[in-house]
Amino acid sequence: MLQELSIKNFAIIDSIALSFEEGLTVLSGETGAGKSIIIDAIHLLVGGRGSSEFVRHGEKKAEIEGLFLLDDPRHPCHAKASEFGIDIEEGMIVLRRDISSTGKSVCRVNGKLVTIATMREIGSTLIDIHGQHEHQELMNEHLHLTLLDQFGGKDIASSLTAYLDVFEEYQTVSRQLKRLNENEQEMAHRLDLIQFQQKEIQDAELRLHEDDELQDEKLKLVNFEKLYEALQTSYDSLRGERKGMDWAGLAMGHLETAAEVDAQFGGTLESVSSAYYILEDAAHAIRAELDQLEFEPGRLDMIESRLNEINGLKRKYGSSIEEVLAYGSRIEEEIETIVNKDSHVQQLQDQLRSLENDLSVEAENLTIARKKWAKKLTVSIHEQLKQLYMDKTKFEVKFLTDGDAVNRKFKRDGWDEVEFYISTNPGEPLKPLSKVASGGELSRIMLALKTIFSKHQGITSIIFDEVDTGVSGRVAQSIAEKIYQVAVHSQVMCISHLPQVAAMADCHLFISKKQANGRTSTKVKRLEENEKIQEISRMISGVEITDLTLEHAKELLHLAGSIKET
Incomplete structure (x- = not known):
C-alpha cells in the first residue's frame, strides 16, 4: 500500500506530507481546493506525463515522493523491480519524481535513477488510477484476456503452462526452419564464412590451457x-x-x-x-x-x-x-545442416507439423478452460451490476477468434482473442466495453468490474477520482458499498462528493485552500469523528448545516458501521 506521500511546490500545493492506511480513504472538500491535484501528483509519481506547468509559480522545481509497502513477497512489483536491477529491501519501495520549471523530469526508484518508462512500468504494479473520463486498465481490450486468466486462477494457469511447454519447442523449430529457408545466396555466403572459420580453428590445433x-x-x-x-x-x-x-x-x-x-x-x-x-x-x-x-x-x-x-x-x-x-x-x-539442407528441412517440417497438432490440442484445452471461467465471470459481473441497480445490463466475454480457424494464430498466451462486451439498455446490441460512453453508467460498470478484479490483480492501491459523479439515492449507497468492497482487497483512495461514500471511509481527509502573503495553498486535515459528522452534513446540505443534516450524517455513519460489520 501507499503509506507516505510528500508533495512540495506542486500547482497550488506548497508542502504537504500525508500518511495513508489500509482500507478506504476518502478525500473531500470544496471544488478547486486541490483534491484532484493530489491525485495528479500521485499519477506523476507512477510515470504520468509531466509538464513545467505543474511547478508552483515562482519555484524552481516540484518534488513528489511516495513510500509503498509490499507485504506479499510474490507481489508483481518485486519481479518488475528485479527486471530493472532495483533492490527492494524489507518490502519497501520509494518512488521520487522531481519536475523542474524548465520541464525536465528526474525519476528515482529506491534511490536509483530510472527513465519515465521504467517508473511507469513499476508504478503500474502499485497504483491504478480511475477517473470518470479515463480509459484505464479495464478499458484496454488488449488486457481483457489477462484479466480473464487472473480470474480463472490455477485452473487456467495449469492449461496455459501445458500450452507454453509445447509453444516454446514449436518456436525453436520454427526459427530453425526459417533460417534454413532463407535466401539461397545468403545461405551460400554463410556456408563459405563458417567453413573458413572452421578451417582456421582446425588448422590451429588448439589444446586446452x-x-x-x-x-x-x-x-x-x-x-x-x-x-x-x-x-x-x-x-x-x-x-x-x-x-x-x-x-x-x-x-x-x-x-x-x-x-x-x-x-x-x-x-x-x-x-x-x-x-x-x-x-x-x-x-x-x-x-x-x-x-x-x-x-x-x-x-x-x-x-x-x-x-x-x-x-x-x-x-x-x-x-x-x-x-x-x-x-x-x-x-x-551448422555446416552439416546447411550441406544437407534438404533432408534437414524435411525433418523440421515433419517435426513442426507434429508440434502444431500437439499445440492445437493444448490451445483447445486452454480455450475450454477460459470459456468455463468466462461463464463464471459473466455471472459474477451480472450479480455486481444487479446490486448497482443495472439489472437490465448485459455483459459477455466474447472470443473473437472462436470458430475462425483462418485467423487463429499461435501466440504465447494461446490462440484466443478476448474482449469484454456490454449492453446497458434492453434491445440494444452488445458493444465493446471500450466503446461505452462515459458518465454515471460507466462509473457503475467500472466499479462492478473493479469489485471482482481487485481480488485478482495484485494492485497495491486503487484510486477513484470522482467516479460517483451523476448518481444519487439508492445508486449512491450501492456505489459506496461497492467501493468499500474493493477496499477490502486493496487500499482505495477516493475523491467523492457523495455523503454515502464519505460515511464508509476508514480515513477521511478534508482538503481546503488557505491564503497567506498573497499566495493560495492547499491544506489537508484528517477528520476526527465529530469533524466527519460536520463534513458529511456539509456534503448533504451543500451550504447550511442544520440539526436535520447533522442527524442525517450521524445516521449515515451508523448505517456505514453496520454495513462494514457484515
Missing part, C-alpha cells in the same frame, strides 16, 4: 638470466667448501657427541638431522634444475608467434580456448 602453459614458459625465458643466477647462487650457498651444508653437517656431528654425553640433546639432534637431509634434497633438486636450464633464442619467438595466433582466434571466436573450441563444434553442426 595451451595459452596458460605458453605464458608460464614465456615468463621463464624472458627472465632466464635472473632465474639461472638465483638458482646458481642458491646452490652455491648450500654446496661448496664452508657453505651451508658443511656448517649444517658440522653442527650435526657435534650434536651427536653431545647426545652421547647427555640424552636430552637427542631431540635437538633429530631436528638438525632432518633439516640437513631436507637441505640436501633441495640442493639436489636445484642442481637438477640448473642442468636442465637451457636458453633457446628461437623458442621465445615461437612462443610469441603462437600466443599471437591464439589471441587472434580468441578475439574472433571466444574469450578462451575452451570457448573457441566450443564455437568450432557449433559451426561444424
Whole structure:
C-alpha cells in the first residue's frame, strides 16, 4: 500500500506530507481546493506525463515522493523491480519524481535513477488510477484476456503452462526452419564464412590451457638470466667448501657427541638431522634444475608467434580456448545442416507439423478452460451490476477468434482473442466495453468490474477520482458499498462528493485552500469523528448545516458501521 506521500511546490500545493492506511480513504472538500491535484501528483509519481506547468509559480522545481509497502513477497512489483536491477529491501519501495520549471523530469526508484518508462512500468504494479473520463486498465481490450486468466486462477494457469511447454519447442523449430529457408545466396555466403572459420580453428590445433602453459614458459625465458643466477647462487650457498651444508653437517656431528654425553640433546639432534637431509634434497633438486636450464633464442619467438595466433582466434571466436573450441563444434553442426539442407528441412517440417497438432490440442484445452471461467465471470459481473441497480445490463466475454480457424494464430498466451462486451439498455446490441460512453453508467460498470478484479490483480492501491459523479439515492449507497468492497482487497483512495461514500471511509481527509502573503495553498486535515459528522452534513446540505443534516450524517455513519460489520 501507499503509506507516505510528500508533495512540495506542486500547482497550488506548497508542502504537504500525508500518511495513508489500509482500507478506504476518502478525500473531500470544496471544488478547486486541490483534491484532484493530489491525485495528479500521485499519477506523476507512477510515470504520468509531466509538464513545467505543474511547478508552483515562482519555484524552481516540484518534488513528489511516495513510500509503498509490499507485504506479499510474490507481489508483481518485486519481479518488475528485479527486471530493472532495483533492490527492494524489507518490502519497501520509494518512488521520487522531481519536475523542474524548465520541464525536465528526474525519476528515482529506491534511490536509483530510472527513465519515465521504467517508473511507469513499476508504478503500474502499485497504483491504478480511475477517473470518470479515463480509459484505464479495464478499458484496454488488449488486457481483457489477462484479466480473464487472473480470474480463472490455477485452473487456467495449469492449461496455459501445458500450452507454453509445447509453444516454446514449436518456436525453436520454427526459427530453425526459417533460417534454413532463407535466401539461397545468403545461405551460400554463410556456408563459405563458417567453413573458413572452421578451417582456421582446425588448422590451429588448439589444446586446452595451451595459452596458460605458453605464458608460464614465456615468463621463464624472458627472465632466464635472473632465474639461472638465483638458482646458481642458491646452490652455491648450500654446496661448496664452508657453505651451508658443511656448517649444517658440522653442527650435526657435534650434536651427536653431545647426545652421547647427555640424552636430552637427542631431540635437538633429530631436528638438525632432518633439516640437513631436507637441505640436501633441495640442493639436489636445484642442481637438477640448473642442468636442465637451457636458453633457446628461437623458442621465445615461437612462443610469441603462437600466443599471437591464439589471441587472434580468441578475439574472433571466444574469450578462451575452451570457448573457441566450443564455437568450432557449433559451426561444424551448422555446416552439416546447411550441406544437407534438404533432408534437414524435411525433418523440421515433419517435426513442426507434429508440434502444431500437439499445440492445437493444448490451445483447445486452454480455450475450454477460459470459456468455463468466462461463464463464471459473466455471472459474477451480472450479480455486481444487479446490486448497482443495472439489472437490465448485459455483459459477455466474447472470443473473437472462436470458430475462425483462418485467423487463429499461435501466440504465447494461446490462440484466443478476448474482449469484454456490454449492453446497458434492453434491445440494444452488445458493444465493446471500450466503446461505452462515459458518465454515471460507466462509473457503475467500472466499479462492478473493479469489485471482482481487485481480488485478482495484485494492485497495491486503487484510486477513484470522482467516479460517483451523476448518481444519487439508492445508486449512491450501492456505489459506496461497492467501493468499500474493493477496499477490502486493496487500499482505495477516493475523491467523492457523495455523503454515502464519505460515511464508509476508514480515513477521511478534508482538503481546503488557505491564503497567506498573497499566495493560495492547499491544506489537508484528517477528520476526527465529530469533524466527519460536520463534513458529511456539509456534503448533504451543500451550504447550511442544520440539526436535520447533522442527524442525517450521524445516521449515515451508523448505517456505514453496520454495513462494514457484515
